[in-house]
Amino acid sequence: MKTIDEINDKIKNGDAVVVNAAEMVNIVAENGLKEAAEEVDVVTTGTFGAMCSSGAFLNFGHSDPPIKMNKTFLNNVEVYSGLAAVDAYLGATQPNENPEIGSSYGGAHVIEDLIRGKEVELKVEAYGTDCYPLKKLETNISLEKLNQASMVNPRNCYQNYAVAVNSTDETLYTYMGTLLPNFGNVTYSSAGALSPLINDPYFQTIGLGTRIFLCGAQGYIIGEGTQHATEADRVNGVPVTPSGTLMLKGDMKKMDPEFVRGAAMPKYGPTLYVGAGIPIPILNEDIASRTAISDQEITCRIIDYGVPRRSRPIIRETNYAELKTGKIEIDNMEIPTSPLSSIKKAEEVAELLKKWIQDGEFYLSSPIYKIPSKGCTVKPLEIKKPSLLVKNIESKPAIIVHPSDEVKNVASKLVENNINHLPVVDNKGKLKGIVTSWDVADAVAKGKTLLKDVMTKKVIIARENEPVDVIARRIDKYNISGLPIVDEEDNLKGMITAEDISRLIGENQNKKGGE
Amino acid sequence: MKARLRFSPSIVSKTIISDTIRIFDINFNILRADISPKGGNMLVEISGKQANDSILHMEEQGIQVFPIKKVVKQDEEKCIDCGACVSLCPVNAISIKDDWAVEIDNQTCIGCGFCTFSCPTKAINVME
Ligand code: SF4
Ligand code: SF4
Numbered sequence: 293m294k295t296i297d298e299i300n301d302k303i304k305n306g307d308a309v310v311v312n313a314a315e316m317v318n319i320v321a322e323n324g325l326k327e328a329a330e331e332v333d334v335v336t337t338g339t340f341g342a343m344c345s346s347g348a349f350l351n352f353g354h355s356d357p358p359i360k361m362n363k364t365f366l367n368n369v370e371v372y373s374g375l376a377a378v379d380a381y382l383g384a385t386q387p388n389e390n391p392e393i394g395s396s397y398g399g400a401h402v403i404e405d406l407i408r409g410k411e412v413e414l415k416v417e418a419y420g421t422d423c424y425p426l427k428k429l430e431t432n433i434s435l436e437k438l439n440q441a442s443m444v445n446p447r448n449c450y451q452n453y454a455v456a457v458n459s460t461d462e463t464l465y466t467y468m469g470t471l472l473p474n475f476g477n478v479t480y481s482s483a484g485a486l487s488p489l490i491n492d493p494y495f496q497t498i499g500l501g502t503r504i505f506l507c508g509a510q511g512y513i514i515g516e517g518t519q520h521a522t523e524a525d526r527v528n529g530v531p532v533t534p535s536g537t538l539m540l541k542g543d544m545k546k547m548d549p550e551f552v553r554g555a556a557m558p559k560y561g562p563t564l565y566v567g568a569g570i571p572i573p574i575l576n577e578d579i580a581s582r583t584a585i586s587d588q589e590i591t592c593r594i595i596d597y598g599v600p601r602r603s604r605p606i607i608r609e610t611n612y613a614e615l616k617t618g619k620i621e622i623d624n625m626e627i628p629t630s631p632l633s634s635i636k637k638a639e640e641v642a643e644l645l646k647k648w649i650q651d652g653e654f655y656l657s658s659p660i661y662k663i664p665s666k667g668c669t670v671k672p673l674e675i676k677k678p679s680l681l682v683k684n685i686e687s688k689p690a691i692i693v694h695p696s697d698e699v700k701n702v703a704s705k706l707v708e709n710n711i712n713h714l715p716v717v718d719n720k721g722k723l724k725g726i727v728t729s730w731d732v733a734d735a736v737a738k739g740k741t742l743l744k745d746v747m748t749k750k751v752i753i754a755r756e757n758e759p760v761d762v763i764a765r766r767i768d769k770y771n772i773s774g775l776p777i778v779d780e781e782d783n784l785k786g787m788i789t790a791e792d793i794s795r796l797i798g799e800n801q802n803k804k805g806g807e
Numbered sequence: 808m809k810a811r812l813r814f815s816p817s818i819v820s821k822t823i824i825s826d827t828i829r830i831f832d833i834n835f836n837i838l839r840a841d842i843s844p845k846g847g848n849m850l851v852e853i854s855g856k857q858a859n860d861s862i863l864h865m866e867e868q869g870i871q872v873f874p875i876k877k878v879v880k881q882d883e884e885k886c887i888d889c890g891a892c893v894s895l896c897p898v899n900a901i902s903i904k905d906d907w908a909v910e911i912d913n914q915t916c917i918g919c920g921f922c923t924f925s926c927p928t929k930a931i932n933v934m935e
Contacts, residue, residue, distance in 0.1 A: 340887070342927065396929070469891045470925040477894035553887055555927035563927070565887060618893070618903060628894035632927075636888040636907035 293576040299333045300655050308333045310649045312642040313486050313572075313583055320584035329580035334649055334656065337488040338505070338569040338641030341481055341633030342555060344467065345447035345518065346564040347383040348403055348544055351439040352414065354378055355431075360424035363417040365389065366402045366433075373416075377424055381444075384554075384564035398562025401554030403443070406435045407507070408549045441544035443507065447517035449568055451489035451536035452592055455480040455615065457607055457622065460598035465559035469632050471597055478594065478620055478629040483638035484587040484612030488570040489536045491583045493529045497572055498538075499659025505569035505645040506540055508548025510654060513570075515539045515663070522668040527591040529582060532609065536663065540568065551641065567637060569645040573656050587612035594622070600762055602672060680796060682763060682777055683756035687786030690776065692717050695724055695744035699735045702727055702743055715776040715784055716747045723776055723784045725749045753778050754788050764793045808858065809838075809878065809914070813871040814847040823868045831861035838917040850878070850918055877934050878918040881911050885930035892922035892931065 302308035309332050311319060316335045320328045350371070352361070364373040364380050368389045373380040386399035405412055416429040435441055456468035456479045464471040469479045484490070492498050502513040517537030524531035551567030574580045592615075594607040607622060614620055615629050648654035693702050693714050705714060706729050716725040725747035735746035752770055754763045754777045767775070767790050774789035819842060828835045833855035840849045853861065862872050888909045893901045900915035901922060911922075911931070923931045 342889075469927075470895055472895065479891070479894065553928060555887075556929075557927055558925050565889070565927075628899075630892070630894035631890040631903075634887045634889045634907070639907065 293329070294333070294574065296573050296575070296656050296658050299573050302333055303649055303652055303655055306650075306652060308649060310334045310336060310571075310646045312639070312646055313337045313491050314639070314642075316580075316583045317485060317586045320580065325577055325581055325584070328584070329574055329577040332574050332580065334646075335491060335572045335574060335580075335583040336505075336569055336642045336645040336649070337483075337486055337491050337572065338567070338638040338643075338645065339449060339483045339487050339633060340551070340565060340567045340637030340641060341483070342467070342557070342563040343445060343448045343566040344385050344563045346403075346443070346445040346566055347381055347399065348406075348441055348443045350380050350382060350441050352378045352380070352433065353437075353439050355426060355429055357426045358424045359416060359418045359426035359429050360421055361416045362419055365415040366412050367397065367405070368393070368413070368415075369397070369399050369402050371399070385561050387561055395556040395561040398554070398556065400556075400562045400564035403544075403564060404549065404552060404554035406438075406441065407544055407547045407552055409435060435545055443511070443540070443542045443544050443547070444514070445517075445540045445566065447519055447537045448540050448566055449488050449517070449538045449570075450482070450534050451487075451493065452531055452590070453480070453482045453534050455592050455594040455610060456597045457594050457627070458598045459596045459607075464597055465557065466597050467557055467560050467563070468597060469557060469630065475622055475625060475627055478615070478622075478627050479632050480592070480612070480615045480629060481632040482590075482592070482612065483633055483635055484590055484616065485585060486635070486638045486642055488568065489538070490530050490585060490590055492570075492572050492579070493526070493531070493536075493582060494665040495536065495663035496579055496582075497575065497659075498570060499662035501657055501660045502570065503654070503657040504540065504571070505567070505641055505648075505654075506542035506547070507544075507567055508551035508644075509542050509546035511540055511542025511568075512657075513538050513659070513663075514541045516668070519670050520664070520668050521670050522664060522666050528585060528589045530585065530590050532591045532593055536665075538663070540566075551637070565634070565637075567641045569641040571645060571649060571654070571656055587616060594620075600765075601759075679759040679761060681756070682754050682758050682760060682788065683785075685760065685788070685792065685796065687777060687788055687792065690715050690784060690787045692784065693727065693743060694718065695742075695747065697743045699732060699741050699743055699746060703729075703732045703736075706732065712773055715751075715787065716743060717784050721783045723751060723753065723778050723782050726751045726776065751776060755779075756785060760793060760796055763788060764797060767793060808854070809850070809852050809875050810862070811873045811875055812847075812849040812851060812865070813873070814842070814849075815869060816844060816846045818869045819844070819847055821868070823865060823870060827861050827865055827868075831855065831857040831864065833858055833861045839919070850875075875934070877913050878916040879911055879913065879923070880932050880934055881909075882930045882932070885928045886926075887928055887930075889927065892926055895921050895925055897921065 360377040361373040371380040371382040384400040387395045411432045414433045420427045458464045458471035461473045517539045520537045521535045524533045524535045553565040556562050596605045713728040727747045731746045777785040836852040838850040900912045
């Protein structure tokens with residue numbers, strides 16, 4: 293059929309036929325696969341999504357006297373400088389050193405500011421050596437002044453992604469955006485039919501050395517990305533769960549701020565929106581048929597992010613055509629959807645790449661080696677000390693009260709035992725609520741006498757089979773001093789307090805980031 | 808029409824609003840209210856034949872009335888049309904157009920600020 297050299301000749305002569313992946317769906321539907329494969333030379337793809345695993349290698353040049361950078365900060369965001377003397381890696385998700393700024397200005401924002409040509413404050417501490425005597429340095433830098441600024445993203449362009457929903461009754465703030473309680477909304481993060489790796493699902497054309505669109509400049513694929521996986525179930529050739537990934541490299545000095553953006557997922561952290569597009573050479577009919585995949589034909593899974601474990605429950609399967617209607621049905625409820633990646637920008641990426649090729653500004657390259665399409669799985673991280681579960685800890689038997697108790701008796705129980713809260717259970721031992729000294733004080737003030745009228749019915753609980761670390765996060769999040777432990781049937785099993793937890797897992801919480 | 812009402816502390820405790828609703832037979836929808844002894848602020852939607860007269864009346868009674876066209880402002884430079892805000896709006900004021908641009912309908916918006924908080928690029932601001 294065709295070769296990449298032949299296509300490049302056509303590009304040179306200005307008569308290559310280039311279409312984007314959305315257009316290809318219609319071309320194949322109208323003209324048939326055979327004709328489309330002959331006619332079309334290149335299909336362009338595009339995505340513009342939050343890609344946390346992104347960053348940049350920077351070289352600052354040597355000061356006089358010279359310094360061996362040890363602790364390095366750009367606009368108060370730490371960059372990793374444990375490589376040589378004046379090299380550093382600026383990671384997108386690094387939060388600000390100032391906890392009040394936290395994720396609202398992090399590594400991703402520094403990357404954007406550099407690409408915008410803004411001045412950035414550089415602060416360095418060092419230990420001083422004979423050859424690098426300087427121990428402190430403060431100055432301003434800009435992209436222009438840096439020797440090199442290479443964006444190197446270890447994991448971009450996920451081939452398909454999970455769709456998120458939240459079954460719990462509290463709002464969750466995740467890397468999949470804000471998830472409303474009780475299946476309040478659904479978020480997804482793939483450009484679907486335009487997405488690069490969905491259009492070449494077996495990596496027939498993509499590999500190390502493939503020239504691509506990266507943040508408005510020409511960049512390169514430099515290998516498979518971290519967590520690259522190939523063994524997931526496939527529908528129409530496309531894995532139904534997050535699978536293939538790419539490592540990308542590009543020159544920040546040539547990038548366009550229109551196609552890169554520092555962002556922050558609320559209460560999660562900073563992330564970088566990266567615009568990436570891959571041209572797919574139509575070398576044969578098989579490759580052509582893969583690029584003709586429509587949103588309808590791309591299956592993905594809705595996952596319950598309410599369960600903070602490695603494997604989260606699958607709610608149902610869906611496809612991008614359904615997600616893109618803006619509504620989706622789960623258990624007879626109609627739920628609004630949000631794309632988290634910008635489909636508008638993804639189209640712009642694919643269109644601009646198309647224009648570059650049509651104008652003879654961009655030539656295709658043959659990869660030196662192809663991204664592996666089989667045999668790659670992602671291993672989990674096994675923790676040496678397995679995560680402790682709530683049921684494994686020795687909790688004291690809880691002191692209990694009943695809904696029919698009188699408030700004054702409850703008050704004396706609180707005082708006698710010198711505690712702040714008591715679980716309320718019915719005759720069968722099922723948890724019905726919780727009462728705090730504040731509730732009691734309030735009841736006395738309002739002249740209420742029965743516990744069932746003053747107790748708090750919505751209780752934050754710990755389930756027996758939850759890891760203690762998850763409970764620690766819950767205690768932190770709600771700023772509470774303890775919570776009741778219940779089994780599957782809501783029977784009260786004990787109480788767990790903040791002190792129990794800090795004794796068990798120690799105080800080493802990192803307060804940076806957050807909001 | 809949408810308006811922001813400002814009360815001085817001296818009139819917070821008076822029943823001006825309920826009187827106004829009764830006299831002018833208007834639909835009066837309170838979208839947001841922050842009232843304290845120091846005075847108050849209300850975001851309201853007023854409709855009905857005598858809406859304009861009712862506003863004059865409230866002004867006579869000492870309430871400052873500021874008609875508003877925009878409850879939130881979407882910064883076009885910052886917005887990347889990601890759509891993260893769309894499914895979060897409690898009153899469906901945010902929509903995705905055919906070209907995948909994200910638009911906020913200020914007529915529907917109640918200024919709850921939920922989208923403001925969740926926008927990854929902080930592109931939406933509630934107007935004061
Ligand atoms: S969440 Fe922010 S950036 Fe995304 S579409 Fe809404 S306003 Fe624009
Ligand atoms: S402020 Fe509230 S009501 Fe207005 S658009 Fe945002 S989420 Fe919707």
